[in-house]
Amino acid sequence: MQKVLVAGASGYLGRYLVQAFKQKGYEVRVLVRNKQKLMMSGPFLEPAVSDLIDEVVVGDVTDPNSIMGVCRGIDIVCSTIGLTRQKGSLTFHHVDYLGNLHLLEEAQKANVRKFMYIHVYKGDEMNNPIAEAKQRFVKDLKNSGMNFIIVKPTGYFSDMSEFLKMAQKGRVVLIGDGMKQMNPIHGADLAQFCVDSVLHHDQKELEIGGPNVYRHVEIAAIAFQVSHKKQKLLHIPVALLKALIPFFRIFSRKQYALVKFFLDGMTEEAVAPLYGNHDLKTYFKEIVEHVHNKR
Secondary structure, X not given: OOEEEEEOOOOHHHHHHHHHHHHOOOEEEEEEOOHHHHHOOOOOOOOOOHHHOOEEEXXXXXXXXXXXXXXXXXXXXXXXXXXXXXXXXXXHHHHHHHHHHHHHHHHHHOOOOEEEEEOOOXXXXXXXXXXXXXXXXXXXXXXXXXXXXXXXXXXXXXXXXXXXXXXXHOOEEEEOOOOOEEOOEOHHHHHHHHHHHHHHOOOEEEEEEOOOOEEHHHHHHHHHHHHOOOOOEEEEOHHHHHHHHHHHHHHOHHHHHHHHHHHHHHOOOEOOOEOOOOOHHHHHHHHHHHHXXXX
């Protein structure tokens, strides 16, 4: 039986990776900072996975001493490690770059057979601190001599839930005319793609998206429909936001990184090869139903 380490297993994609690898017969070890999160479902309907895990290692990739030996006996490492928002003094450089580099070094010491890293779509073309930190790690991974797979999803369904939150409040903010296209992917579909890719690919960079292509205005329309709200859109001119970006950098480099990443994502096409069978409207309905049942 092959052994896989899922790093970042308590996150949106990490939970689905645990599920998918277990279903394929792998022995699953996870690396998390808080193992309690594994026992409950996540905020974006991702499943509790504690019962599927063979071994839990509690550690922080930004502290190399806390993850010593984490890859011992492991065949495949799959890393979803990355900041979704700035917390405290940690930066994207500390987590997305150095954190993954520490994990790679442990994988090399343990003679891990393959290292899978979850990157972002067109990450090598973006000019923002988040993508740049990820891309620096990708460069080191490719130069490490390790057999690698780099997966570049267009965006997660969990990210799209922001449209739903805005619609429920009565107004969705769009950057520009909202006509850019993307095909975001559900965590379960992306995890299945990753597990299949481990078997069939070596030394590869793979772009992937969900089965349906949407314009941003279409995602907003779905969110309003599911929320039973009248559609109200606020279009912010791209030029205006670009003009404000330098001020974010002056007052808060942390917020600058997030705003710049958001701007890049909302003003570029993000359509990758179609994969999976989950659709966004059903996902939005499931979130609304879940929230309703909790009341």
